Amino acid sequence: MTERVEYLVTAMDGSDAEALPRRLAARDLHLSGVQELADRGEFLSGGAILDENGRMIGSSMHVSFEDEAAFQAWYDAEPYVTGDVWQDVTVRPLRLFHPARDA
Numbered sequence: 001m002t003e004r005v006e007y008l009v010t011a012m013d014g015s016d017a018e019a020l021p022r023r024l025a026a027r028d029l030h031l032s033g034v035q036e037l038a039d040r041g042e043f044l045s046g047g048a049i050l051d052e053n054g055r056m057i058g059s060s061m062h063v064s065f066e067d068e069a070a071f072q073a074w075y076d077a078e079p080y081v082t083g084d085v086w087q088d089v090t091v092r093p094l095r096l097f098h099p100a101r102d103a
Contacts, residue, residue, distance in 0.1 A: 004064045006044070007071055008094040011086035012058035019085070023056060026083035033079060037063065042074070044096060059086065062096060 013019045037043035046061035059080065065071040080086045 005067060005071060006062065006064045006094045006096055008090075008092045009046075009061040009063065009075075010049075010058070010090045010092075011060075011080065012049070012088040013056070013085055014087040019057075019087075020055070022083055023080070023085045026079040026085050029079035029083075030085075033077075034061075037074070058088075062094060 013023055034043050034046070042064050044062040044064055046059065046063075048056040049058035049060055051057045063071065063074070065074065075081060075091070078086075081089075
């Protein structure tokens with residue numbers, strides 16, 4: 001069995017006046033996509049990054065894919081990417097601790 005590839009995606013939204021409206025416009029599609037990932041076991045954890053006033057200014061996602069090509073296909077179609085919400089994105093390979101698997 002091939003080991004899945006896990007990634008940490010840290011993505012900050014733009015800082016322009018239209019950043020939050022862009023996020024809100026893409027949010028329903030983003031969240032339905034996250035649900036699809038979760039249903040397939042590809043979404044491990046994540047959430048909105050907040051500023052000091054509790055406003056959404058970015059995202060953090062832990063995801064798991066069969067291979068890098070599957071990750072790239074998801075990333076290229078992610079509504080926060082295609083909707084120009086995420087402006088500063090860092091993607092790092094990650095090996096999360098899974099108690100059932102790693103104990």
